[in-house]
Amino acid sequence: MIANKTMEAELLKERPEEWRALAKESITRAEELAKHLNISVEEIKEVAGVYPMRISRYYLSLIENENDAIWKQCVPDARELKDDVGVADPLFEEKDSPVEGLTHRYPDRVLLLVSNDCANYCRFCTRKRRIGKPFRKITREQIAECISYIREHSEIRDVLVSGGDPLMLEDSEIEHILKELRSIEHVEIIRIGTRVPCTLPQRITPELCAMLRRYHPLYINVHFNHPKELTPQSKRALELLANAGIPLGNQSVLLRGVNDNPEVMMDLNRKLLKMRVKPYYIYQCDLVRGTEHFRTKVENGIKIIESLRGFTSGLAVPQFVIDAPCGGGKIPISPNYIVKRTKKGIIMRNYENKVFSYPEPEMET
Ligand code: SF4
Incomplete structure (x- = not known):
């Protein structure tokens, strides 16, 4: 428990300059990425030649499994x-x-x-x-x-x-x-x-x-x-x-x-x-x-x-x-909650698909 608290404090410690170092160390080359992930260097090179690649080491560390939600967004x-x-x-x-x-x-x-x-x-x-x-x-x-x-x-x-x-x-x-x-x-x-x-x-x-x-x-x-x-x-x-x-x-x-x-x-x-x-x-x-x-x-x-x-x-x-x-x-773009419009008012459904009516005011505007 003490060790966890120490780790957490370390993780959240203020280090104003840290972001520059992290940004500088970002992964931009296929060979570097291949040290961390099971990927085809050739494929990465071909794609990154057209659409550049950059992945912060922090974001890379969030990948847990091949092709998971984090992987798909950055690889x-x-x-x-x-x-x-x-x-x-x-x-x-x-x-x-x-x-x-x-x-x-x-x-x-x-x-x-x-x-x-x-x-x-x-x-x-x-x-x-x-x-x-x-x-x-x-x-x-x-x-x-x-x-x-x-x-x-x-x-x-x-x-x-x-x-x-x-x-x-x-x-x-x-x-x-x-x-x-x-x-x-x-x-x-x-x-x-x-x-x-x-x-x-x-x-x-x-x-x-x-x-x-x-x-x-x-x-x-x-x-x-x-x-x-x-x-x-x-x-x-x-x-x-x-x-x-x-x-x-x-x-x-x-x-x-x-x-x-x-x-x-x-x-x-x-x-x-x-x-x-x-x-x-x-x-x-x-x-x-x-x-x-x-x-x-x-x-x-x-x-x-x-x-x-x-x-x-x-x-x-x-x-x-x-x-x-x-x-x-x-x-x-919204789900349609209005079931029907009549002269007197609207028929509408709620989130449970129960239907209700709401009368318009009788006075003309
Ligand atoms: S979606 Fe990603 S790559 Fe595009 S501008 Fe935003 S941060 Fe940059």
């Missing part, structure tokens, strides 16, 4: 090269981009890409076309141009800072971006999308959180797909962020053989809520080239929502969405 797979359904940029992020690195699709908000680096290169990534590719590196000049665009467009009140992973930048670089954005009067809300609390939780340091909390209102969306990713290290990272007053949401992607299952999603979302993270979205997998083997039927996502709604707290029920191909934006 290159030959099927990535055999996909003739997907396209490079199905969401038209680049078509809707007035300045390199910025997507302006919705009326009042923009997506600002500040890095093409991540702790892990997830095999299902929507931005597979750019992640880890040196020729897609985002420069400071590009970021400055994007910020000028935001400054010139007073309708933009919400900026989502993403990448890659913005938290792979140094604290000073992140602060520079936040400071610039905060100096723009019409920018009301800043959001950061990051997967490091899941793939390199050591990156969330007290120093980083002390800096972030100076730029409220700041929201962070994290990205966990499976309950096995919610380790003591991740819990600690999420606690640090929540204690800095940052509202946390989670975005999951529905992935075949990883989380396309109601029990897994129930477990994930309940655990997230316990760690003060509100399950926000479950995304249907985008039509990205190289990810067809991850796609599941839309019906599975609807069944997952039906299995959560009513059976657990509404706070633990995310919105299932499809990001429509060709830049149509996020469209919510």
Whole structure:
């Protein structure tokens, strides 16, 4: 018992510099990966030659069995090269981009890409076309141009800072971006999308959180797909962020053989809520080239929502969405609880399939 406590304390000890060393030691070569996993070096090389590989040693240590949920998300797979359904940029992020690195699709908000680096290169990534590719590196000049665009467009009140992973930048670089954005009067809300609390939780340091909390209102969306990713290290990272007053949401992607299952999603979302993270979205997998083997039927996502709604707290029920191909934006997909509409009201069913009616007001509006 004493030994366990010591180990746990050691694991959770504050080491502000540790994340840099861990990031530097990430696995990027097939031969290195083969020292840990039973894989074909040739296959990994062939796939990683097209879609780069990077796995943090921390995330690798979460693999328990060949082809388990963690393995599938990070180990290159030959099927990535055999996909003739997907396209490079199905969401038209680049078509809707007035300045390199910025997507302006919705009326009042923009997506600002500040890095093409991540702790892990997830095999299902929507931005597979750019992640880890040196020729897609985002420069400071590009970021400055994007910020000028935001400054010139007073309708933009919400900026989502993403990448890659913005938290792979140094604290000073992140602060520079936040400071610039905060100096723009019409920018009301800043959001950061990051997967490091899941793939390199050591990156969330007290120093980083002390800096972030100076730029409220700041929201962070994290990205966990499976309950096995919610380790003591991740819990600690999420606690640090929540204690800095940052509202946390989670975005999951529905992935075949990883989380396309109601029990897994129930477990994930309940655990997230316990760690003060509100399950926000479950995304249907985008039509990205190289990810067809991850796609599941839309019906599975609807069944997952039906299995959560009513059976657990509404706070633990995310919105299932499809990001429509060709830049149509996020469209919510829900189970149908309305059985019938009549002139007098609606007939509806509850989570147990019991039927109820609700009368409309008699007064005309
Ligand atoms: S962390 Fe996010 S941006 Fe980076 S590879 Fe994974 S899904 Fe893509």
